[in-house]
Amino acid sequence: MNPVEALERIAFLLERQGAVTYRVQAFRTAAEVIGELSAEELRSRAANGSLARLKGLGPKTTRVVDEALSGEVPAYLTRLEEEAGGPLVEGERGARLRRALRGDCHLHSDWSDGGSPVEAMARAARDLGHDWCVLTDHSPRLTVAHGLSPDRLRAQLALVAEVNERLAPFRLLTGIECDILDDGELDQEPELLERLDVVVASVHSKLRMDARPMTRRLLAAVSNPLVDVLGHCTGRQITGKLRPESQFDAEQVFAACAAHRTAVEINCRPDRFDPPRRLLRQALAAGTLFSIDSDAHAPGQLDWQIYGCARAEECDVPAERIITTWTARQLTTWTETGRTPRGRSGPGGSP
Template sequence: MDAVEALEEIAFRLERELASKYRAKAFRKAAAIIQPLSAAEVANRVADGSLKRMAGIGDTTYAVIEQAADGRVPDYLAELRARDAPADAPASGLRTRLRGDLHAHTDWSDGTTSIESMARAAEALGHEYLAITDHSPNLRVANGLSAERLTEQIEIIEGIDAHGGGIRLLTGIEVDILPDGTLDQAPEMLAQLDLVVASVHSKLRTESEAMTRRMLGGVNDPRTNILGHCTGRLVQGSRGTRPPSTFDARRVFAACAEKDVAVEINSRPERQDPPDDLIALALAEGCLFSIDSDAHAPGQLGLLDLGAARAEAAGVPPERIITTWPLEKLLEWARPAG
């Protein structure tokens, strides 16, 4: 088995499990170290012991490389594959109709890998498009992008697209909805992007009426396309649990329907946001939806399976899910002419 492929598959599977990002990064680092080496060179370095002494190669990654160089599926990879068997089952129903993902982060903010790495993983999953939506300046803990950094990122994404490939990268942002309802980036910057996800990340325990006004401000901004993880809740995971924000969901979803803003069905298992009752309410109010991974690492792009299953269980019609739309229709909706 190719050692680089084995290391990258292990990283992907760890990311999908939401394991510690440091564990996954160790495998990606080891893959990058041996990437320039031929299979013969890797085998020779295993044989003479020099590979084990290379900086960035630890005991576990060395064992993976050694077993792959010997023509075997590494034990650790076999263990992960067995553990992930249900996730590897063939996709069915709504999941097969999803064409892309409109909420993903890179190492420009709080993601773990490069734009190129996220693009390769999305393409491998069969995505037709992927929006890069790193955070905005107010979220300093997540290294949010200033206007200058966002401008630089736009140029890089456009450069990657110009070289062609099997997937279209879209320029985007996950912009904070600030307490006064404004968006945390200059309007002229937001106007340059293909797509804008607007989310609340701070003061989540604000009383209901103030939170409702805040969210309505974000939804009513003409540059907003998607309302991200609307309640901000956490139901499991390493960060603990967090109750949902309180707001007048009927008013907010009615505004989404009126302004043609899609309500995100966030696929992260620790979020499961919106809750089922709010998906039903948004459906009744006539909202569009966007099933997104909110991935912060390549393996997390596969979390779309979970969001699709929730949407399917809730009876959301595929035609009202913008991530089932072809790229041309999506872009026309996101940035209509005139």
Template sequence: MSAPLPPAAALRRIAFLLERAREASYRVSAYRTAAAVVDGLGAEQLDLKIRTNTLKDLKGVGPKTAAVIVQAHKGQVPEYLASLEEAYAEQLPAADDVAAFRAALKGDLHAHSDWSDGGSPIREMAEAAIALGHEYLALTDHSPRLTVANGLSPERLEKQLDVVAALNEELAPFRILTGIECDINPDGSLDQTDELLGRLDVVVASVHSELRAPRAQMTERMLAAVANPHTDVLGHCTGRLVIGRKQRNGEQKPRPESEFDAEAVFTACVENGTAVEINSRPERLDPPRRLLSLAVELGCEFSIDTDAHAPGQLDWQYNGCERAIECGVPVERVINTRSADDLLAWTEG
């Protein structure tokens, strides 16, 4: 049986195990949401809520999550967690190892706001990152080609840079890094002007179209993008969806990996100083373990990101940390363990 954990850590551990069991995403979200609520309480507030039996009055805490909080607060292993550990945890890293890896991260380099297809204003995303203990958050809304995601035209991106500059004055010392998730065009070019890309702190380059292109064609496309001097991070490299997700027009089915020469692409990442993203979204978990292990072997650097489209999703970095441990990613090769100044020195180098 696992050792007792603090309430928030116990809730997150349950979420990890439910994800591994491919339980419904709403169940996973319930435990992550409750963990975020607990994180927002001081020790005395939490103790008062438990003593007065008012935990369930908190938005985001229900009967099941409240029971976990109470048992963990008493120094016990919650009954539900114990049952899940017994059923699913054999191959998982220890919770304290995951927590330690997560604690080394100083920020998140892939997040979206309501300027593209995210659901919340930039300020709310930043405040959520601050609450999680981040020192910075890269704002990486989509580029113009992805019209379905309300991608930013050059004019809108210009305006966003002004908004971010004003927010940074208010939120200092926390820093919103300017950025973009830039579409990799079919010819391997990036979907934004060179002038604007040169002004951004972080450029995440991702393939979102023609995902079933032939292996050779996809390889050349990705090699060109990785070699682009503006590219800092190769986003969700296979484009897979391991579980479906709800869309406005119905349920999206799982999606297989794109085919490309991973050894060639990861070697190019090493040669060009481009980090490979470990995407923490539960439906992506990209790259797959075999490719992540290959990237480690070839000497890649990494960025553990959430690809968050809502404030609560910024807590998903635990997923990426878990996979990093499983695949032997050295923490010193994760670029978002660096301070903002050191990270920007790297992206500008």
């Protein structure tokens, strides 16, 4: 087995399992170091025992490389495949919708609070079978997540163009997860938001605001023609550091989403699973579109979309109401013009 492939697969499975970043980074760093060596130097260092002296390799990663070079599947990888390589949900739950997905509208890179480079995230999405994905790093106000200033976002747009040249026909679409400010305004220059393929708008501050002002806040955001997707609408955290749902008038907010063609995100992160099923069913009844998104901060977390697919199937969300089942052209036509693709149900489209 190729040592780089073994190290990257271990990192992917650790991310899929939700492991802490430092554990994952050790394997991704080792893969980068090993990948820069010629095959001859790699085997020479393995033979003379100098691999472990390379900066970026430790005892565990060196053992993985040695075992891979000897033709074995590294023992650590074998154990991880048994622990974390199987299905994330039982039986066929979510499988039908997962097969229908063509992309992912919400993921982060190391430009904000993700752990991997932009191209690594795009390659992982491609390798999972997607035709496209949207890069949605955070906006400036979220300083704890190293949100992108206007200048940094412009620089990222240039990088996305370069990545697309290398990965075509796969498409990395431009985007942002834009903070919804206290008054419902968006945390980025409107002219810059207009240049993006997809804008996901989310609340990250004052999550315990009273229901009335929170409702006004969300209504202002989802009614904004620059917003395409309402991200993790309740802001809840159901594992780790628990956080209750934000309170708002869901009937009003989802009606506005339907009227203004703003999709409601089905956030797949196991610590969120947002919205809860009762609100997911309410949004469905209101006639909204949906976006099943991983909200991945590492390549292995892109695989979490199956969780959202299972929840959507449980709530009888039809595939034609899910924008992540559309082609990149259908998606960008919708975000640019507000027209739902022919044959897709939703506001402004066919029944």
